Amino acid sequence: MSQFGTNFCDNFVKARYEDGAWQAPELVPLEPLQMHPASHVFHYASTCFEGFKAYRWSDGKARVFRLADHATRMQGSARSLCLPVPDVELLSDMVLQLVSRQVEDIPAPPSSLYLRPTLIGTLPNIGAAAAPSTEALLFVLASPVGDYFAGGSRPLKLLVDDKRARTTEQLGSTKTGGNYAAALGPTLAARAEFGVDQVLFCPDGDVQETGAANFLLISDDEIITKPLDTSFLHGMTRASILSLGRDLGYTISERNFTVGDLLAWAPDYEAALSGTAACLTAVGTLVHNGEEHTVRDGKTGPNTERLRKALQDVQYGLAPDPHGWLTEV
Numbered sequence: 001m002s003q004f005g006t007n008f009c010d011n012f013v014k015a016r017y018e019d020g021a022w023q024a025p026e027l028v029p030l031e032p033l034q035m036h037p038a039s040h041v042f043h044y045a046s047t048c049f050e051g052f053k054a055y056r057w058s059d060g061k062a063r064v065f066r067l068a069d070h071a072t073r074m075q076g077s078a079r080s081l082c083l084p085v086p087d088v089e090l091l092s093d094m095v096l097q098l099v100s101r102q103v104e105d106i107p108a109p110p111s112s113l114y115l116r117p118t119l120i121g122t123l124p125n126i127g128a129a130a131a132p133s134t135e136a137l138l139f140v141l142a143s144p145v146g147d148y149f150a151g152g153s154r155p156l157k158l159l160v161d162d163k164r165a166r167t168t169e170q171l172g173s174t175k176t177g178g179n180y181a182a183a184l185g186p187t188l189a190a191r192a193e194f195g196v197d198q199v200l201f202c203p204d205g206d207v208q209e210t211g212a213a214n215f216l217l218i219s220d221d222e223i224i225t226k227p228l229d230t231s232f233l234h235g236m237t238r239a240s241i242l243s244l245g246r247d248l249g250y251t252i253s254e255r256n257f258t259v260g261d262l263l264a265w266a267p268d269y270e271a272a273l274s275g276t277a278a279c280l281t282a283v284g285t286l287v288h289n290g291e292e293h294t295v296r297d298g299k300t301g302p303n304t305e306r307l308r309k310a311l312q313d314v315q316y317g318l319a320p321d322p323h324g325w326l327t328e329v
């Protein structure tokens with residue numbers, strides 16, 4: 001299968017916000033967008049998105065993972081950017097329409113259909129730097145994606161940066177393009193200088209997250225991760241792993257911890273990144289002040305594997321869905 005994010009279904013769905021109301025969504029062949037060059041998004045970055053997956057079970061029907069929760073998170077992002085806020089029902093209906101049209105294109109697990117709702121400010125006004133976009137476009141792309149771990153998963157190497165923040169306190173939990181723009185330079189520099197995969201942003205020593213994934217420490221009986229605050233993105237994978245971990249008897253420790261704590265725990269804990277694209281991926285090495293610290297034995301740990309499998313079994317229809325996370329299409 002082609003590289004993640006480069007292969008799209010033949011249709012997409014879009015809805016405009018104009019004259020103070022959302023207009024009826026349209027499911028149409030995928031096509032370029034016609035936009036005024038003065039559109040608010042191009043100049044003032046009024047944009048947010050979501051990312052989640054639909055799986056096609058062996059019964060041939062599709063199931064969307066945590067649809068309402070993702071729609072609710074998008075509402076929060078829209079609100080924080082002063083964009084028109086789509087109803088959960090509107091966005092959910094758009095996603096379900098699209099998935100139902102493309103169900104034949106969804107490859108069997110562990111492959112899936114990645115869904116990418118995107119909301120942009122389209123008001124053509126370059127004088128609106130300090131004004132909200134009163135016109136907007138919401139669209140949803142669908143992209144068949146393969147198994148992230150095809151070819152085997154190699155534990156990741158992270159640069160622990162105890163100075164820089166990924167983004168600002170104000171936009172940390174907003175899924176908005178500017179945050180990725182902010183993390184890109186530091187991440188490329190860290191790759192070039194230290195050969196790492198990602199940067200773990202830990203401003204003032206506070207362990208937060210990487211450019212696009214949450215960070216967890218896992219032992220045989222405990223999962224440690226930062227408690228929800230506005231400094232980082234509230235991942236649905238993070239929340240799901242914590243719920244399933246609790247069900248499996250792990251103590252869930254949502255607590256702040258420092259780079260000092262992290263390096264002290266690294267010999268005994270497994271470390272992992274969580275996110276929709278890669279589910280749960282082991283971290284094998286931390287680089288801090290030019291020194292390499294191996295996390296446990298540097299390999300993917302048994303608890304990371306166990307929790308990843310527990311979540312994927314629910315998503316693939318191989319285990320019950322006790323939390324009601326899946327919407328049948």
Ligand SMILES: *Cc1c(COP(=O)(O)O)cnc(C)c1O
Pocket residue numbers: 051175209210211212213214233234235236237238274275276277
């Ligand atoms: C999307 C994202 C995550 C992961 O969220 P999921 O809902 O688990 O996919 C984590 N951090 C950032 C910065 C993100 O953009």
